[in-house]
Amino acid sequence: MRRVLSCVLLLMLLAGCAEEPETKIFPYPYEVTDIENGLRVVTVETAYPEVVALHIVVNVGSRNEVEPGRTGFAHLFEHMMFRGTEKFPPERWEAIMQDAGAETNAYTSDDRTVYHAVFSKEDLEAILELEADRFQNLKYSEEVFRTETRAVLGEYNKNFANPMRKLDEIVRKTAFTEHTYRHTTMGFVEDVENMPEMYDYGLKFFDRYYRPEYTTVCIVGDVPDDALALVKKYWGDWERGSYQPEIPVEPPQGEAKTVDESFHTPTLPIVSVSYHAPAYDDEANDSAVLDVISYYAFSENSDLYKKLVVEEQKVDAMYPAYYDHRDPYLFSVVARVKEQKDSEYVRDQILATVEQLQNELVPIEPLEDVKSHLRYGFAVGMNSTPAIAGTLAHFINMRGSPETINKRYALYESVTPDDVQRVAKQVLVESERTIATLRHAPEGGAE
Amino acid sequence: MCRLLLVGLILIANALAAPPEMLTLPSESPLVAFRILLRTGAASDPEGKEGVAALTAAMLSMAGTKEKTYDEIVEALFPMASSVSAQVDKEMTVFVGTTHVENLEAYYELLRSMLLEPGWREDDFRRLKDEAKNYLRIQLRSNNEEELAKEYLFLQIFEGHDYGHHSMGTIAALDKLSLDDLKSFYADNYLQGNLVIGLAGCYPERFAERVQTDFAKLPEGATRREPMAQTVSPKKLRIRIIEKDTRGTHIALGFPIPVNRSNGDWPALKLVQSYFGQHRSSKSLLFQKLREIRGMNYGDYAYIEYFPSGMYQFKPDPNLARSQQIFHIWIRPVEPRNGMFALRIALYELNKLVEDGISAEDFEATRRFLGKFVSLLTQTQSEELGYALDSRFYGIPPFRGYVKDAWTGMTVDDVNSVIRKYLRATDLDIVIITKDAAGMRDAIRSGQASTIEYVSPPPKEILDEDKVIGRYPLDVGSIEVVPASRVFED
Numbered sequence: 040m041r042r043v044l045s046c047v048l049l050l051m052l053l054a055g056c057a058e059e060p061e062t063k064i065f066p067y068p069y070e071v072t073d074i075e076n077g078l079r080v081v082t083v084e085t086a087y088p089e090v091v092a093l094h095i096v097v098n099v100g101s102r103n104e105v106e107p108g109r110t111g112f113a114h115l116f117e118h119m120m121f122r123g124t125e126k127f128p129p130e131r132w133e134a135i136m137q138d139a140g141a142e143t144n145a146y147t148s149d150d151r152t153v154y155h156a157v158f159s160k161e162d163l164e165a166i167l168e169l170e171a172d173r174f175q176n177l178k179y180s181e182e183v184f185r186t187e188t189r190a191v192l193g194e195y196n197k198n199f200a201n202p203m204r205k206l207d208e209i210v211r212k213t214a215f216t217e218h219t220y221r222h223t224t225m226g227f228v229e230d231v232e233n234m235p236e237m238y239d240y241g242l243k244f245f246d247r248y249y250r251p252e253y254t255t256v257c258i259v260g261d262v263p264d265d266a267l268a269l270v271k272k273y274w275g276d277w278e279r280g281s282y283q284p285e286i287p288v289e290p291p292q293g294e295a296k297t298v299d300e301s302f303h304t305p306t307l308p309i310v311s312v313s314y315h316a317p318a319y320d321d322e323a324n325d326s327a328v329l330d331v332i333s334y335y336a337f338s339e340n341s342d343l344y345k346k347l348v349v350e351e352q353k354v355d356a357m358y359p360a361y362y363d364h365r366d367p368y369l370f371s372v373v374a375r376v377k378e379q380k381d382s383e384y385v386r387d388q389i390l391a392t393v394e395q396l397q398n399e400l401v402p403i404e405p406l407e408d409v410k411s412h413l414r415y416g417f418a419v420g421m422n423s424t425p426a427i428a429g430t431l432a433h434f435i436n437m438r439g440s441p442e443t444i445n446k447r448y449a450l451y452e453s454v455t456p457d458d459v460q461r462v463a464k465q466v467l468v469e470s471e472r473t474i475a476t477l478r479h480a481p482e483g484g485a486e
Numbered sequence: 487m488c489r490l491l492l493v494g495l496i497l498i499a500n501a502l503a504a505p506p507e508m509l510t511l512p513s514e515s516p517l518v519a520f521r522i523l524l525r526t527g528a529a530s531d532p533e534g535k536e537g538v539a540a541l542t543a544a545m546l547s548m549a550g551t552k553e554k555t556y557d558e559i560v561e562a563l564f565p566m567a568s569s570v571s572a573q574v575d576k577e578m579t580v581f582v583g584t585t586h587v588e589n590l591e592a593y594y595e596l597l598r599s600m601l602l603e604p605g606w607r608e609d610d611f612r613r614l615k616d617e618a619k620n621y622l623r624i625q626l627r628s629n630n631e632e633e634l635a636k637e638y639l640f641l642q643i644f645e646g647h648d649y650g651h652h653s654m655g656t657i658a659a660l661d662k663l664s665l666d667d668l669k670s671f672y673a674d675n676y677l678q679g680n681l682v683i684g685l686a687g688c689y690p691e692r693f694a695e696r697v698q699t700d701f702a703k704l705p706e707g708a709t710r711r712e713p714m715a716q717t718v719s720p721k722k723l724r725i726r727i728i729e730k731d732t733r734g735t736h737i738a739l740g741f742p743i744p745v746n747r748s749n750g751d752w753p754a755l756k757l758v759q760s761y762f763g764q765h766r767s768s769k770s771l772l773f774q775k776l777r778e779i780r781g782m783n784y785g786d787y788a789y790i791e792y793f794p795s796g797m798y799q800f801k802p803d804p805n806l807a808r809s810q811q812i813f814h815i816w817i818r819p820v821e822p823r824n825g826m827f828a829l830r831i832a833l834y835e836l837n838k839l840v841e842d843g844i845s846a847e848d849f850e851a852t853r854r855f856l857g858k859f860v861s862l863l864t865q866t867q868s869e870e871l872g873y874a875l876d877s878r879f880y881g882i883p884p885f886r887g888y889v890k891d892a893w894t895g896m897t898v899d900d901v902n903s904v905i906r907k908y909l910r911a912t913d914l915d916i917v918i919i920t921k922d923a924a925g926m927r928d929a930i931r932s933g934q935a936s937t938i939e940y941v942s943p944p945p946k947e948i949l950d951e952d953k954v955i956g957r958y959p960l961d962v963g964s965i966e967v968v969p970a971s972r973v974f975e976d
Contacts, residue, residue, distance in 0.1 A: 140858020185942030186781035416567035
């Protein structure tokens, strides 16, 4: 049934947040259904007409790459999923997607692989059939596998000049010793180069993870009434698997670490300060408090940003990075410094800000501004069916239901100055800290 | 029934007798979107002041007003999670922002004062000038080789033309720019007659009129410009190789086309481009030949309009409308050992397209795809506004209907005649970024056949075709090696 979501209703929903924390921020009607084989189906009516976004979320990412020499495999496998089946070889798959005028692609992150497509609602059945087939019956030759590994190497190469890629690599490798977050989603370059030899492992990977219990089918937009029945029709025979990876637990870091690396091509010096930090949560509020801290203390509205970027102009970009993860990950602050001589000063300013969070209670008003920013940021971001589906896929990967969005935003509303101080003291501690610097050290020759 | 959809495009240019013109898209969305567009941009940078259009726009969108410092503006915008961003291209400058209708009053007051009452502070100017220079030297030249190849191709094709410098400027000119230069540019270009105000969403009654009245405080008149000369294509292949420490070899190539959206042949050429190299689509011909069959790289596409930041986005941003466009091919990085082969296969496939045209079957499939895909280009109010403003620039009806109607009445013969009329695989510009620039130059000059190395040999018919491609003649007119450190300097 179509729910009317007028401008006025959305206004009421949002306006209510400040006074009634129990009001839900996710304004769209949704249904979550687990079918018999363990596949979860989430449908969300967005009220934007005609268009449907299909996001198939597989709870496998580089986090699952537990075996040595296999880093980057979840991402490689995302590529292999476009290599066809007996019933729908790649050219047939392409032709059907093309006929639907679909915009389609996929991505892999630390925690998930997502296959997404946007198209007119009348094509939903054809596309559900197509997608169900490749998730169950993917089939490719070793030659095709080897060829595709070179496209992945090409993807690594295209990002090679980006210093943030390098920073990500060195911070993870330094801060983590056990957990698979030690490597990026792209993987260690030596593993990427060796991918052509891993055909057999590819078969094993598909058998382990491309199973209904790892997967959620999200249908978002102008959802036809028979959407769930169609999923059951095409995905209902998919066999459940049994594999459970043993993801290593990261032990306490125990002592502060530093890493300094040079970058092969000119860049401004980059300084980052990172701390091991809790996983995504919608019950305990520590991770929500850290989100609030990241905006309060390190966003463009923070005192530190105003000082370093606007007033002193020693830094040309600064941002916090604390991204939701299924397992404990990192809370980071990254600053790009205009001159090398100021790197240590900038680092010390970040550390002094952390110390201040631990020693002084933050005022109420700026905290309320952060909450408002989070609330309106969510509302402003929900501006199309694909945007809503993209946000949903993230939270589905975290907790399996849109309800986690409401719970998480309710947690933001409850954050107090005491929470900020408590979490800063517990999490942003020296023994869990990694400081990384990256700069270009010219050796002459080509830039 | 729920109707968050846009209820239609209403042109209220006549609501007031005088400009500025407005495009409004009232809807029931609680989000209100602004696109405040000026018909001016980097093509209007005076000689020696390259970058003044972009820096002026930055001084409006990322600096203080008469009343408020930049800090105070950020502080006021932050709780609304809204911003004002500027996009400056050759002939358009647009200020874009979206806010929740609950915050509309406060947001609009900031937006209005930012655009109409700039603060022109020295410290903001110093910060934004540094930012512009760092963008050119570090972010673009050093840290983004894919964008560098494409941007440099435009500079090469439009050398000596009004489009002949990057929209952000040159380092030499930026160094010399003063605040007075920006104030002059603002006074000469931020005129009522250059302005179109785009507004969408669930804004209150009479709000649009209020915006229009406020912006009528800008001086009257419009900038008069002489028609731009057409750029001249090189004879044969004009090749520049940027020498840079990189893992891959990057290639962009193209030539100017006398076709933009206002030309009746544009929809047919758009269809050709989609078939040959639809952006980020694995169905297109170039992608199939280079990546899917040969595993050479991550992707390969073709364009008939400027499309910056293609490595980050699937759809082009609106409001990059230009009188003069180019046809171009973007080859994402290949392994250097396959660089020569990549160059040859791009030209070989382009030549084949020109000689053989499109089959009836491919024509039909591409037409079906585009007929639906075009609806996905305007998913948000802001995009819808942007396309409407672009259609106004080009003097065409609303975009979706315009192209769909054109495709409906089209035949494969129409398309193939457009290919013959506008496309070619010679007399064009090529940009290559690679580490061993001298080696690449010598290999091109030698005319020796190129080979490709595979991790898994493809079928015999592909290997046979590789031999033909490897010998594809390169009719080189000029070839020059450019150190990366020189790019964008002057």
